[in-house]
Structure formats: structure tokens, C-alpha cells
Amino acid sequence: MSILYDELTKILHGKQLTPHFQPIVSLYKKKIMGYEALIRGPSDSPLHSPFNLFDTAERFDLSTKLEYICREVTIKRYASLDVKEKLFINVSPSVLLQPDFKKGETLKLLDQFGVDPRSVVIELTEHQPTDDFQLMREAIIHYRKMGFEIAIDDLGAGYSGLRLWSELQPEYVKIDMHFIQGIHNDPIKLNFVRSIQNIASSLNCNVIAEGIETEDEFKVVEQLGITHAQGYYFARPTAIPLEKVNKSLFVVSTQPSQFNATKAAHIAKFITPVSSETAISEVMNLFHHDSDLTILPLVDDNVASGVIFRDHFLFKLFSSRYGIELYGKKPIKTFVDKTPLSFDQNTAIELVSKQLTSTMRNDQAFIITNDGEYTGIGTILKLLEEITRQQIHNAKHANPLTLLPGSVPINDQIDQLLATKVPFSFGYFDLDHFKPFNDVYGYSAGDDIIKAVANTLAQHIPAESGLVGHIGGDDFIVIFTGNDWLKCCENILNDFKKAVPHYYKDEDIKTGGIHAENRTGEKCFFPLISLSVGLVDSVSTSQCQSHVDIADLASEAKKQAKKIEGNSFFINHRMATKSQENLQSFAHKSVVKLHAVN
Structure with a gap:
């Protein structure tokens, strides 16, 4: 053959x-x-x-x-x-x-x-x-x-x-x-x-x-x-x-949500568990002697294998005429229909909520663990209470035009990331020539441009990839938690450039801009609105002590970006310092980091 x-x-x-x-x-x-x-x-x-x-x-x-x-x-x-x-x-x-x-x-x-x-x-x-x-x-x-x-x-x-x-x-x-x-x-x-x-x-x-x-x-x-x-x-x-x-391979997702990332540990309640081999009659006695016990976790060798719900358990047990006689000596694990959902105690509650929704299960409770070992029970009710509390808190500081979080939750988030040593990059987005546009086209058109920036940022930065904030006027902040932050910034600028002409009259688009008074009252020509972005990479943010240091670095970078015509960004690689000598060195050596997005 x-x-x-x-x-x-x-x-x-x-x-x-x-x-x-x-x-x-x-x-x-x-x-x-x-x-x-x-x-x-x-x-x-x-x-x-x-x-x-x-x-x-x-x-x-x-x-x-x-x-x-x-x-x-x-x-x-x-x-x-x-x-x-x-x-x-x-x-x-x-x-x-x-x-x-x-x-x-x-x-x-x-x-x-x-x-x-x-x-x-x-x-x-x-x-x-x-x-x-x-x-x-x-x-x-x-x-x-x-x-x-x-x-x-x-x-x-x-x-x-x-x-x-x-x-x-x-x-x-x-x-x-x-x-x-x-x-x-x-x-x-x-x-x-x-x-x-x-x-x-x-x-x-x-x-x-x-x-x-x-x-x-x-x-x-x-x-x-x-x-x-x-x-x-x-x-x-x-x-x-x-x-x-x-176990180190089971990395816990530390990606922040749109607001402060309260952890699953915050809503955990420790309930003394029983072994999955415990007889059903013993579980019956536990529920009988403790009217407040509504959930019972099953744990063997510190690992949860099931959750027993009081009402479901009793209904199933007594739906048969001879329920207790038939099932009493059998292990309680026979009453477990499915593996319980489980979350590490360091998981943000917004991610818990998202995963619960994506699984399309109607579990009323879930397991909270630490390195895979049982630490407590979380309930849907407690989760909703905490998320509602956060939403009320954050709504107080949201921008009324875009409904994006303002400076308070942004600063809190930055300080939390620094404290937990989670790597992130930072972007300060600012509109160029916004005031002349606002003067010529009116405040309503100006609001539309601001909302266009907000929408563009939100489309490119989902909650699991970062945080978008609107700190006032035409100034926006982005915390990037993904590794593709630079590419993401380029995509944002490209999409915004394509969207801008929709907000101008045809004749202004043909001439490439508008005539309006500058801040001294002189008539000048202003190009179409663009975005300037000051960026701070993750190495530099990790050297900062607080949101104040990062804001200083981003402001310096934004000033450099504004020197370039059109949509552009400038990356500040300098570590946080108050030294004017270092600042001058930074401005000279980093000029190669100026980028115009055409």
C-alpha cells in the first residue's frame, strides 16, 4: 500500500x-x-x-x-x-x-x-x-x-x-x-x-x-x-x-465601571454552611428551628457546590404525600438542580450584575468566594439596593447635559485605582474653536456638539474598558483601563472629525470654517471644531500620588496638543513632579509625541 x-x-x-x-x-x-x-x-x-x-x-x-x-x-x-x-x-x-x-x-x-x-x-x-x-x-x-x-x-x-x-x-x-x-x-x-x-x-x-x-x-x-x-x-x-x-491564573477582573467599583465583598453575608452529604431530614430541622434562615449554602472542603432555598426546598419536600419518608435519609445534594453562580469577593458589583443578566438565570442568591473558597452569600435584593444607592449618589454629581459623571466620581475613581495599583492611562479631551462656533450658531448647536463628543466617547469606551466623564463646558475626561488606549484615542478623533461637518452649513464646510470675533473683539477666521487630547500613559499615572498629580500632567499634555492644527493628541510620559526644570526638559524632549490625526 x-x-x-x-x-x-x-x-x-x-x-x-x-x-x-x-x-x-x-x-x-x-x-x-x-x-x-x-x-x-x-x-x-x-x-x-x-x-x-x-x-x-x-x-x-x-x-x-x-x-x-x-x-x-x-x-x-x-x-x-x-x-x-x-x-x-x-x-x-x-x-x-x-x-x-x-x-x-x-x-x-x-x-x-x-x-x-x-x-x-x-x-x-x-x-x-x-x-x-x-x-x-x-x-x-x-x-x-x-x-x-x-x-x-x-x-x-x-x-x-x-x-x-x-x-x-x-x-x-x-x-x-x-x-x-x-x-x-x-x-x-x-x-x-x-x-x-x-x-x-x-x-x-x-x-x-x-x-x-x-x-x-x-x-x-x-x-x-x-x-x-x-x-x-x-x-x-x-x-x-x-x-x-x-490559582494566580484565576485573575479577578478589576476593570472599573462608570462609577466607584464597590466590590462583591461589600454585599456578602456569611451563612453557616452544611455539607452536601447532610441528610435532608437534618436540613429540615435547621429550617424548622430558625425561621430567619431562608438560604443554606452547601460547602465541602471550603468549596460551595449548591444553594438550598427554604421555600423551594419545603415545597419540593411536601409536594409528595410521603416526602419526608421518601427523602429524609438522602443527602441534600440530591435537591440541587444546578451549580450556583459564584463571584470572587473583589469583583465589582456592576460586573456581578452584568454577568447575572447575561446568564439569563433567575437565581435569587449567589456564592461569594475568596481564592475559590466560600466566604458568604450575595442576594439579588442586596445587589439591587447597593447599585441603587450608588446611582443616587452619582446622579448628584452627573453633568446635566450629557448625564456623564462629573469631577467628584472621576476623582474618586482615580484615587481608588491608584490605591489598588490598577494600571490605567488618562485622557483630557478639549474642543478647539468651540466659543466662536457657539457665538455664530447659538447655544443649542453648541450643546449638540458637546453631546456629540459625549456620544463618540461612550461608543468607543464601554464600561469594561474605562470611564468617561464630563467635568464641565467642553472638557471631557477618560480613564482607559484597556491596553489599546492609544488606538482607541485615534479612532475617537477620526470618528469625531467625520461627524463635525454635520453641524455646519454647506458654505462654512466649503471654506473650512467660520468668521467670528476672538476674545479681544477682532474679526477672525476659525477652522472647523476639532478635539485636542492630552494623554498620560500608564507608567506615568502609576507614579502619581493622587488625581491632582494626574490632572497636572494631563493639562500640560493638552496645552501641547492644542498647538497642532486639527484633531490631535500629545502623550505626556513625564513622571509627576513640581519641578519647572523637569517641565522644560519634558517639553523639549517629548516634541516627537505630538500627533495630528488627519
Whole structure:
């Protein structure tokens, strides 16, 4: 036949395959919940890589045989390692429908090596079209009765992923890595993944985000409320499974909201938990003896696994005539319908609210943790009370024209970021030639221009990327918390330049400006309105002691930007200082940082 065929048959005959295990992480519990088994050929073979191995097997019609041997060596290795977490085994739908699979060959392997079927997840990997959905449903029912759970792999990349999902109703669905990689910079991918998470929440299905490689990707996935993750960010596949994930990888999103970022810890209430193995009759006694106890968290080894609500518990218990007799001795975990939502105590409450909304769940309470360990319970009522209090406070300091926060909340936010050492950049936006425009076109037109600036800033800077403020007149402030702050500023200036002509008469657009009196009463020509921006980079802001120092740096930068015609910015890289000598040095050496956006 060929050299590759001979190599493949030799590998299959000798079962020369090595399983590698990549962790699948629970983002709520912040620990490994399972491993996906990935096969490698011999290290000195041209079929070492899984792609070459399976592609060659398909060419020579040996895919089914290869999958069976993969399953055997994987289960054998998994059992020898005495792993307690779940094992995800890749299975093609076509193989799943083979008579040998349905006869229980996999169960025989599990029994032979002492593996509980309830610890195994059959992960359907679709490389070819699946047409017989009726047969697929029957097969899945058959395997579930044996104790297996089901996962759909690479949702969004296969031929009929959504159809499979709706037909099979798996316990897990894995989003193809294409939609995860670069999600922090791609609104289309973000909306796609958000939609998948919303559907999964309504179906009580766990989403696994595949292919996470960077901290930025992880942050977006975590903020969307996705329950599980997998990728090089946590660990690469290894022959010896990684036992624990470094907890520092579970970075807490510190992105500020539009106002002061009150943390989830502020609304946490510690409620003494019980073990998930506690008998239902004991839980009944707890509720009976404490009429104020409405929520009961289930915690084992400091990790919350469920929340019991008094009313729901009692209704479910007594809806059956023999409820207490039937269920009394069973563990309370049997009353848990779904994994509770969980938030680190340092998460801003606005992000908590956003994630609760995006998951489309109607949970009345959620878990608050510290490094993944239970610290208390948060409730929707307490969350709404705190958000309402903040809104009332911030409304007192909002600009009446744009409704953006004024100097008080802006300064508070800056001081808070400095105190917590969160990196950020800063921008001072000021309109050029605004007074002449206001004099010629009137105050109403002037207000429209100011609102146009506010709208442009808001469009480019969502709450998770920074804070926009209006500190009076035609002056705006932006706190940038993203790494793309400079590109964002350029986009703002470009969009504003395109919008400005809409506020002028045609004849003024043709001449490029208007004639009006200057501040001394002389008639002068003034170009079309533009924006000048003074920018302070994150290195310089980190050296400041308070919002006063940053305001000084931004004001200096804005003065330099105003020396350039048209929409422009100037970056101040100088560290905060009161020294006039240093100021002169800064002005001379930083002239290369003058930028006009044409």
C-alpha cells in the first residue's frame, strides 16, 4: 500500500499510542474538574501528531479501529493514574453508532480497569455530517442509562452542531477555539459566545470554552459567566495529568465601571454552611428551628457546590404525600438542580450584575468566594439596593447635559485605582474653536456638539474598558483601563472629525470654517471644531500620588496638543513632579509625541 499504511498498521497492532491529558477547569470552583484525553503516536513516527494519525486512519478506512484502541489505552492509563476527576473521551458520531459500541465494549473496558462509568464523558467530535438524528438520540439514551455523560465538541465548527445540541441535550457543550481566540478584540465572537452561554443557561448545560491562551481571553470568558474552560492558558496536554491549576491564573477582573467599583465583598453575608452529604431530614430541622434562615449554602472542603432555598426546598419536600419518608435519609445534594453562580469577593458589583443578566438565570442568591473558597452569600435584593444607592449618589454629581459623571466620581475613581495599583492611562479631551462656533450658531448647536463628543466617547469606551466623564463646558475626561488606549484615542478623533461637518452649513464646510470675533473683539477666521487630547500613559499615572498629580500632567499634555492644527493628541510620559526644570526638559524632549490625526 504505502509507507504510512505500514506505519499505521504497526502502531495499531502494537497499540503504540500514548494518551495525554489536558485539564478542563471549573471557573466557579477554580479547580480541575476533568481531563480531555488526547492521543499521540510514537515520538519517532511520522504519525506522532494526532492530525497525521487520524487523517491517515481515515484515508485507509481504519478510523473505527483506531478509535477503539485509543479508548482502550486511554481508559487503562486513566485507571492506573487513579484520577478522581472526570475523563472526556473523544468519539466520532459514526463510531458511536457502531454495533460493537452499543453492545457495551466500553463498559467492559471500564469494568476491566475498575473505572466508574459516571466519571466518563463521551465527547462527540464531528468531522463528518451526521444525518440520522433519531438513531443518535436512541444511542445517547442507551449510553446515559449506562451512566455516561455527553459532551458536544467544537460547537460552531462542525456540520450540525446546533442541531446535535437540540436533539441530544448534552451535559456539556464545548465552544470551538476559533470563537475564543482573540474574543477580547472581536465583538462578533463576543456576541456569538454570549448567545451560546445564554442558550446553555436556559438548558442547564455547562459550557466549556476551548482554546484559551491569554489572560485577556480568560477575563472575557469569565465575565460572560461561562462555567468551564480549557486551553494552554491553564495547561498543555501532558502524559502525567496536572493535579492543580495555579490559582494566580484565576485573575479577578478589576476593570472599573462608570462609577466607584464597590466590590462583591461589600454585599456578602456569611451563612453557616452544611455539607452536601447532610441528610435532608437534618436540613429540615435547621429550617424548622430558625425561621430567619431562608438560604443554606452547601460547602465541602471550603468549596460551595449548591444553594438550598427554604421555600423551594419545603415545597419540593411536601409536594409528595410521603416526602419526608421518601427523602429524609438522602443527602441534600440530591435537591440541587444546578451549580450556583459564584463571584470572587473583589469583583465589582456592576460586573456581578452584568454577568447575572447575561446568564439569563433567575437565581435569587449567589456564592461569594475568596481564592475559590466560600466566604458568604450575595442576594439579588442586596445587589439591587447597593447599585441603587450608588446611582443616587452619582446622579448628584452627573453633568446635566450629557448625564456623564462629573469631577467628584472621576476623582474618586482615580484615587481608588491608584490605591489598588490598577494600571490605567488618562485622557483630557478639549474642543478647539468651540466659543466662536457657539457665538455664530447659538447655544443649542453648541450643546449638540458637546453631546456629540459625549456620544463618540461612550461608543468607543464601554464600561469594561474605562470611564468617561464630563467635568464641565467642553472638557471631557477618560480613564482607559484597556491596553489599546492609544488606538482607541485615534479612532475617537477620526470618528469625531467625520461627524463635525454635520453641524455646519454647506458654505462654512466649503471654506473650512467660520468668521467670528476672538476674545479681544477682532474679526477672525476659525477652522472647523476639532478635539485636542492630552494623554498620560500608564507608567506615568502609576507614579502619581493622587488625581491632582494626574490632572497636572494631563493639562500640560493638552496645552501641547492644542498647538497642532486639527484633531490631535500629545502623550505626556513625564513622571509627576513640581519641578519647572523637569517641565522644560519634558517639553523639549517629548516634541516627537505630538500627533495630528488627519
